Every structure is written in C-alpha cells, then in structure tokens.
Amino acid sequence: MVYTKEVQIGKQKLIFETGKLAKQANGAVMVRYGDTMVLVTAVAGELRPDVDFFPLSVEYREKAFAAGKIPGGFFKREGKPTDKEVLTSRLIDRPIRPLFSDNYRNDTQVAAFVYSYDSENDSDVIAACAASAALTISDIPFLEPVGEVRVGRINGEFVINPTLQELELSDIELAGTESSIMMVEGEAKELSEQIMLDALKFAHTEIKKIVEVQKELRQLCGKPKLEVAEKVVDQNLLNDITALAHDKFKAIVSSVLAKEERSAQNHALVDEVLAALAEKYPEQETAIKEILHDMEKDLMRKRILDEGLRLDGRNTTQVRPITIELGILPRPHATALFTRGETQSLTTLTLGAKGDEQIIDGLQPEYKKRFLLHYNFPPFSVGETGRFSGVGRREVGHGNLAERSLKNIIPAEEKFPYIIRLNSDILESNGSSSMATVCAGSLALMEGGVPVKSAIAGIAMGLVKEGEQFAILTDILGNEDHLGDMDFKVAGSTNGITGLQMDIKIQGISYEIMEKALAQAKEGRMHILKIMNEAIAEAKPNISNYAPRIFTTKVPTEKIGAVIGPGGKVIQKMQKDFCVDINIEDDGTVSIAGQDATLAKAAKEYIKLLVSEPEVGKNYTGKIMKITDFGAFVEILPGTQGLLHISQIDNKRVNKVTDVLKEGEMVKVKLLAVEGGKFSLSRKALLNESVSQDSEEKE
Numbered sequence: 001m002v003y004t005k006e007v008q009i010g011k012q013k014l015i016f017e018t019g020k021l022a023k024q025a026n027g028a029v030m031v032r033y034g035d036t037m038v039l040v041t042a043v044a045g046e047l048r049p050d051v052d053f054f055p056l057s058v059e060y061r062e063k064a065f066a067a068g069k070i071p072g073g074f075f076k077r078e079g080k081p082t083d084k085e086v087l088t089s090r091l092i093d094r095p096i097r098p099l100f101s102d103n104y105r106n107d108t109q110v111a112a113f114v115y116s117y118d119s120e121n122d123s124d125v126i127a128a129c130a131a132s133a134a135l136t137i138s139d140i141p142f143l144e145p146v147g148e149v150r151v152g153r154i155n156g157e158f159v160i161n162p163t164l165q166e167l168e169l170s171d172i173e174l175a176g177t178e179s180s181i182m183m184v185e186g187e188a189k190e191l192s193e194q195i196m197l198d199a200l201k202f203a204h205t206e207i208k209k210i211v212e213v214q215k216e217l218r219q220l221c222g223k224p225k226l227e228v229a230e231k232v233v234d235q236n237l238l239n240d241i242t243a244l245a246h247d248k249f250k251a252i253v254s255s256v257l258a259k260e261e262r263s264a265q266n267h268a269l270v271d272e273v274l275a276a277l278a279e280k281y282p283e284q285e286t287a288i289k290e291i292l293h294d295m296e297k298d299l300m301r302k303r304i305l306d307e308g309l310r311l312d313g314r315n316t317t318q319v320r321p322i323t324i325e326l327g328i329l330p331r332p333h334a335t336a337l338f339t340r341g342e343t344q345s346l347t348t349l350t351l352g353a354k355g356d357e358q359i360i361d362g363l364q365p366e367y368k369k370r371f372l373l374h375y376n377f378p379p380f381s382v383g384e385t386g387r388f389s390g391v392g393r394r395e396v397g398h399g400n401l402a403e404r405s406l407k408n409i410i411p412a413e414e415k416f417p418y419i420i421r422l423n424s425d426i427l428e429s430n431g432s433s434s435m436a437t438v439c440a441g442s443l444a445l446m447e448g449g450v451p452v453k454s455a456i457a458g459i460a461m462g463l464v465k466e467g468e469q470f471a472i473l474t475d476i477l478g479n480e481d482h483l484g485d486m487d488f489k490v491a492g493s494t495n496g497i498t499g500l501q502m503d504i505k506i507q508g509i510s511y512e513i514m515e516k517a518l519a520q521a522k523e524g525r526m527h528i529l530k531i532m533n534e535a536i537a538e539a540k541p542n543i544s545n546y547a548p549r550i551f552t553t554k555v556p557t558e559k560i561g562a563v564i565g566p567g568g569k570v571i572q573k574m575q576k577d578f579c580v581d582i583n584i585e586d587d588g589t590v591s592i593a594g595q596d597a598t599l600a601k602a603a604k605e606y607i608k609l610l611v612s613e614p615e616v617g618k619n620y621t622g623k624i625m626k627i628t629d630f631g632a633f634v635e636i637l638p639g640t641q642g643l644l645h646i647s648q649i650d651n652k653r654v655n656k657v658t659d660v661l662k663e664g665e666m667v668k669v670k671l672l673a674v675e676g677g678k679f680s681l682s683r684k685a686l687l688n689e690s691v692s693q694d695s696e697e698k699e
Contacts, residue, residue, distance in 0.1 A: 027138025035118035045107030147210025190496035334448025347440035353593030375399030405491035405499025432460030458491035642679030
C-alpha cells in the first residue's frame with residue numbers, strides 16, 4: 001500500500017511517499033519538492049559487537065538523467081562522488097548521527113538518489129528530510145525525526161528554501177534542523193550574530209512542520225522499533241577499575257600537558273589497568289577500555305563545569321597562543337604559516353590565468369569557479385601513520401567550510417582578473433584546523449596582494465552540558481571536541497559573520513546557549529583578528545614577481561573570429577610570438593596572461609589593432625608584404641593590407657619600386673581612401689607634410 005503525506009514549506013509542497021519503491025529496505029521514502037525528487041533508503045545490517053562506535057554510512061548520489069543530461073567524461077556514466085555529493089552526504093549524516101540509541105551497533109546505511117531535478121530546488125536539504133523520514137518509519141532505533149531547510153535573505157527578508165536563482169541575490173545561506181537546532185551549515189556576507197540567530201529561529205518554525213508530517217507518516221505505516229540491549233556494566237569490574245585508575249586519571253586530567261604527553265600517559269594508564277585485570281577479567285579488554293574512556297570524559301567535564309578549567313589550564317574564554325609567519329616559501333605567490341596552540345596550517349596562494357578556472361559539472365548547469373580552496377590533513381599532523389590516497393570526506397568538508405568563509409571577500413573579476421587557489425596543509429592538529437585554514441587563507445591572500453575587503457578569522461566553540469549546568473568553551477582542543485557536546489565553528493570579519501557550521505552531539509540546545517556561544521565566538525574572533533592585523537593589516541600593493549601578469553581588453557563580439565583566425569591560426573601565433581595565454585569569453589572579454597608584462601601589454605595592443613577599423617586620414621606604420629611593378633602592399637593593421645601605389649611612394653618620380661622599398665621593411669603611410677573594400681595608401685603625403693612643417697619652422 002502506498003502512503004503519502006505533504007506539507008507546505010516555503011513556496012512549494014514537500015511531499016513524502018512510501019510503499020511503492022524499494023520495499024525490501026527497512027525504510028524507503030521518495031520526497032518531492034517542486035519537480036525535484038529524491039529517493040532515500042535506510043537499511044540495518046548485522047550487529048557488530050566487535051566495534052566501539054556506531055557503524056553508520058551515508059551515501060548521496062546524483063543521477064545525470066534526473067536533469068535530462070548525459071554525464072561528461074570518457075565513460076559517459078557517473079563515476080566517483082563529486083564534492084557536491086560528498087558534502088551532501090555529510091549534510092545528511094551530521095544531524096541524524098546523534099539520534100540513534102547509544103548502544104545500537106548494527107551496520108546501518110542510508111542511501112539517497114536524486115531521480116528528478118528541476119534546476120530550481122536544490123536536492124540536498126530534500127534528501128536530508130527524506131533520510132529522516134525513511135529512518136522514522138523503519139524499525140531502526142532512530143530516536144526522533146528531523147527536518148532540514150535552507151534559509152536565504154533577500155532585500156532584508158528571510159526566505160525558506162530559496163531557488164538557486166534567488167540564492168544569487170541572497171546575503172545568507174543556512175541549513176538547519178530540528179527539535180531545537182541539531183546542525184547548522186551556512187555562509188553570509190558579514191552579517192551580525194543577531195541576524196544569524198533570527199535566521200535560525202525563522203528556520204525552526206518550518207522545521208517543526210516537517211517533523212510533524214513525518215510523525216503522521218509513522219502513525220500510518222511505521223514499523224515497531226528494534227529492541228536495543230542495554231549495556232550492562234559489571235559492578236565488580238567498575239569498582240576494580242575505579243580503585244586502580246580514578247585518582248591517576250584525575251591527576252592526568254588536572255595536569256597541563258602537551259597533546260603527545262597526555263596521550264602517552266593515557267595509554268600507559270590503560271595498559272597498566274589492562275595488565276592488572278587481565279587474569280581476573282579475561283576477554284574483557286573492550287569493556288575495560290570503554291569504562292576508562294567514560295571515566296576520562298566524566299572527569300574532564302566535571303572539572304570544566306565545577307572549576308572552569310580545561311585540559312591545558314585555560315579558562316573557558318581564553319584563546320591559545322598564536323604565531324604568524326608570512327612569506328616563508330620563496331616561489332609560491334604567497335605563504336602564511338598560522339599556528340594556534342598545537343594546530344598549524346601552512347597555506348599557500350597561487351594566482352592563475354583565465355584558463356585555470358575550475359569547470360563544475362553536475363545536475364546544475366555547468367559553471368566555472370575562480371576561487372578554489374583545498375585542504376589536506378596528512379596523518380603525521382596527529383602523530384599517526386596512514387595511507388596517502390585520495391581526498392577524504394573530512395578534507396572535502398573542512399575545505400568547503402573554509403572556502404565559503406572566505407569567498408565573499410574575494411574581489412570581483414573586473415577588479416582582480418586572476419584565478420585564485422589557496423592550499424592549506426595541516427602540519428599539526430589539536431583543535432579546529434578548518435578555522436586555522438580560514439585565518440591562514442586570509443593572511444595568504446593579503447600577503448599575495450589580493451585586494452580583499454577585510455581580514456577573516458575563524459574560531460571553534462565547544463559545549464559541556466549536564467542538566468541545566470553548562471559551559472561554553474572558546475577555541476576547543478581535539479579532546480574537548482571528542483568528549484564535549486558541540487562543535488560550533490564561526491568565521492567572520494570585524495563587520496560580521498561569513499561562515500558558520502555547528503554540530504550538536506546531544507538532542508538539541510536552547511537559543512540561550514546558542515546566543516551566548518555566538519557572542520563568545522565574536523570575542524574570540526576579534527582577539528584573533530587583532531593578532532592577524534598586527535602581522536599584516538592590508539593587502540600588499542603588488543603581487544609576486546613569479547605570478548603571471550594579466551591584462552584584459554574587450555573586442556566587439558563580431559570581431560572574435562578575427563582574433564581567433566581560421567583554425568585558430570591567429571590566436572596561436574600571438575600566443576607563440578608574445579609568450580602569453582589568451583582566453584576569449586563569449587561577450588568579447590579577452591584575458592592575456594604572461595610572465596613578461598611588456599610582452600603581455602604588447603599582445604594587448606596587437607589585439608586592439610587587430611579589431612580596429614582603418615580610418616581615412618589616419619597615419620599607420622605597416623610592414624611591406626609584397627612588391628609589384630605598380631606599387632607595394634602594406635599591412636597597416638593585422639590582417640588588413642592596402643596598396644601603396646608607385647605614384648604615392650615619394651614626392652619625386654620613382655622609376656622602380658625596389659629603388660625605394662623592399663619586402664619586410666616597415667614604412668609609415670597615410671590612408672587616403674577606402675573604395676570597394678580596397679585601401680589606398682600614401683607615403684608621399686607624409687613626406688609633403690614633413691617638408692611643409694620644416695618650411696614653417698624655418699620661416
């Protein structure tokens with residue numbers, strides 16, 4: 001039987017349908033918004049008693065046929081996930097992951113497929129709603145449904161689920177979820193904390209409607225939830241571990257230690273407890289490690305809440321020491337080394353020409369990106385070994401957050417016609433490396449002479465909450481992220497927020513906590529910006545000597561063919577002769593890039609001549625291309641030749657053209673007339689003018 005529920009969200013109805021497709025999955029829901037449709041399935045596998053984590057995987061895939069397209073590339077079929085697919089998978093995963101029973105350890109997979117796309121309504125938040133619905137009606141122990149919407153702000157007014165066209169006009173973009181707020185992802189054009197909070201409240205009203213309709217769907221066709229066995233703790237084992245480890249763990253938690261030293265002491269204590277209890281509790285290693293992990297977590301949280309002190313001795317609002325070094329690499333176009341505590345980003349800037357733009361192909365119409373930020377997290381940054389394979393989901397997500405935080409300060413192409421690439425290598429990590437990338441990226445842009453509007457800094461906030469008692473932490477450590485309840489990243493300038501990402505590990509937080517977190521994040525951001533401005537306050541006036549020099553000009557669209565030439569011969573010859581790369585847009589904008597500024601400028605002037613129209617009465621310096629008995633053919637403009645008749649060569653009689661001129665010689669001429677597309681030139685006229693001028697000067 002097919003079940004359908006719908007609710008009005010923004011300008012469209014959000015329609016949930018189940019019972020027709022993928023019926024062997026534990027839960028399957030097709031959701032439609034406008035003409036965009038996404039099918040999401042949820043499947044539970046076997047119990048994994050061998051793991052100490054929840055084995056959840058989320059996959060989102062876009063099918064080109066959904067938009068009536070055939071995939072590009074040699075194989076003409078979808079390949080590995082694109083960045084958009086990876087980011088959407090994360091957008092689904094992050095709000096649902098905290099909403100499973102704590103002791104649930106079954107392999108669980110959520111798979112989303114876009115089957116129809118209308119080029120107006122993005123499928124990402126629709127897929128998140130469908131994923132929640134599929135889990136809600138299934139027998140998988142999912143605690144409560146979530147909703148997800150996008151918020152835009154156009155002309156000062158909030159808009160729910162704006163179309164892609166409307167987003168072009170928006171100065172804020174947010175995606176958020178349920179019961180209070182579980183997850184936020186967004187960017188903005190330097191907006192205040194209050195506007196951000198208002199946007200979240202506005203979104204929450206619509207989210208509640210999405211949650212309610214999922215509950216109604218569950219009442220119609222939901223399956224009984226699987227029973228999850230409660231974790232039974234052996235009280236004798238707990239007592240023995242407490243006697244052996246509690247005081248020692250408390251001493252470690254209370255000590256101010258470097259990350260490696262703390263890790264070493266933790267490992268030593270765990271090994272000591274395992275060895276001491278191995279004979280009495282055989283095959284209980286996993287249970288012992290879980291108890292020790294929870295003990296460390298409880299002690300750390302209690303110290304923060306009761307004493308206001310953290311693992312490294314800071315209070316809740318302090319930012320770790322920051323050092324900044326600029327220009328430490330000689331050949332990249334700019335370098336910034338940003339170190340905050342034990343987190344370090346080495347970010348480089350590369351400036352490229354028009355041909356270096358990245359072409360993005362997917363369900364949306366193909367478009368180009370001129371600002372790119374790539375983030376790399378090698379295993380040595382956390383003192384580990386690992387495989388150096390492709391870019392992981394975490395790297396894609398962190399890089400995207402940093403890119404979104406910086407992209408709105410990038411100058412327009414008309415002002416700065418370069419393709420801009422930032423590359424952040426995380427060399428050390430203990431606390432938000434994505435926000436370190438934002439800071440290092442902003443510094444590298446200024447160091448490299450990119451005329452950005454302002455400096456941008458980022459900071460990661462944490463939360464520890466027990467009942468009504470809570471503490472908000474500024475500039476969190478890796479352990480505080482792992483053992484805490486929130487990871488809230490905020491990036492922005494002195495004027496306002498440019499990037500925002502929040503993940504909650506508990507079932508929602510109040511607006512009071514969120515408001516305080518935003519205010520505390522602003523204080524931390526201003527502190528970091530002050531240090532950054534001391535290192536470099538504004539963009540350098542010049543770009544690197546090793547960066548290409550780019551000049552632009554505009555030609556009439558009907559003259560583009562003349563610049564390119566038959567089979568590309570003209571443009572290829574120019575590129576070879578002037579040692580430049582030339583790119584021509586459909587609107588006639590021409591970009592000329594080369595290492596030698598003089599040659600690049602010469603190429604620009606040559607193109608101007610190439611498309612200019614000959615003017616009667618104007619003087620030209622041209623090359624003699626061919627000599628005949630009756631005169632010489634002179635190229636006065638690229639591709640344009642005129643006849644210099646023998647009678648117009650000199651102001652005295654010329655018996656033979658070669659007596660005065662030779663092929664390949666440069667000669668100054670005046671254009672006398674244009675008749676039937678033929679150009680009549682005169683050298684004699686210029687000689688006469690010169691004689692006349694000399695006479696006037698003598699008189």
